[in-house]
Amino acid sequence: MSLQKTSITFSPGRAGDTPAYIALRGKTRQNAIGQERLAELGITAESWAEMIESGNLPGQVCHQDGQLIGYCFGDRESGEIVVLALLPEAEGLGIGKALLDRVMAELSAAGHARLFLGCSSDPQSRSYGFYRHLGWKSTGETDQYGDEVLEYLFT
Template identity: 65%
Template sequence: MSLLCRRAVPEDAAACITLRARTRENAFTESELAALGITRESWAAQIRDGTLPGHVAMVDGDMAGYCFGERDSGEVVVLALLPEHEGRGIGRALLQKVVGDLHALGFARLFLGCSADPASRSHGFYRHLGWRSTGTFDAAGDEVLEYFPG
């Protein structure tokens, strides 16, 4: 297995959208994302203008996952990984890269929305890495977790 984690480029947006529909939990189809205002074009534009910094993981030349943050808020907006690549440290590596990017932009506190269900993979994943509950929930009903890098 050849793994390469690299900074996302606008041309990755279409593959990111396709991959999102194939994740184990919290999958969204291209039409569901479009209904939320997330299209190939809008995602590519946000990568291009720097409002959505992110990284992609390529395994043997194919996208295995990605992580993106919000430049203006310090939110980690998405971490997605194909099921066949879970448990290999790829998600952790991608998250660390985005945490580093957001911290370098001056954020002392990062946040994200995560399933409040202890049975979901993300629930334990983020907590294991030091993210803590704020005791609040976002508009989608996800629990808001925070992290203080550094």
Template identity: 70%
Template sequence: MTTHPASITFHAAREEDTPAFIALRGKTRENAVSKERLAEVGITADSWADMMRSGSLPGHVCHDDGQLAGYCFGARDTGEIVVLALLPQFEGQGIGKTLLDRVMADLRAQGHQRLFLGCSSDPASRSYGFYRYLGWTATGETDKYGDDVLEFMFNTET
């Protein structure tokens, strides 16, 4: 289990924080997406909050002394990890893994035995090694963005 400094806190995402989620998404080291680009694909603070309010987009966030450091969200109905985003200065501290673990647990509690996500096919990208190291495996499929589809199968014996 990863331990974090006392200044690092985790909690379930709150819909009133969606403007901060949008802003952080444009500040990630790799795969940053601007507010404008998100809006082009239909993702706004209001639409994100609506999905959270409906329960279809569970998520967890991390703060460092009150500053949003990162978040992870999954799709309740499909078992997809929709986004894991972290500010660059918080990389390498186990925060991304903790956020991912929390969302994976939520989706498993919803009955999912298999989760999936889109991940860069470039071995030089941070996400490529990150997910594979944590036990995610390539399915041989690509998503609509050209990313590899990875899956995680929960051990049914635990």
């Protein structure tokens, strides 16, 4: 069996690709949210595309051999990391961290000294340890979805 080289690329999120982002969101290992549930929350391909086009939702995407495998988007106005999603086969390769780092840098450049996000409070959840390992700290608060609010302070 020969090992094939794969091509991993990162690029800014594009409004025209929002249907693919929604499809991927329903395929994540933990906290998968399908298209219908996203729509109930007011998140559609159209609303997501409008936010990207407005410049308020900067994001980074990752493709492996041309296929979307993950993305991260943040809110330019509030400093919230809105979503970080990866296909299960992309976990453990450093892609999530790379996507998060890119969006964090963009939000920092936009003037944010503090970023925040909602994260599962279950220590068994992958996201629980992932963010804490990267320096995110609990605020002791929960968001409207019952997730723990974590913050990152740039020093």
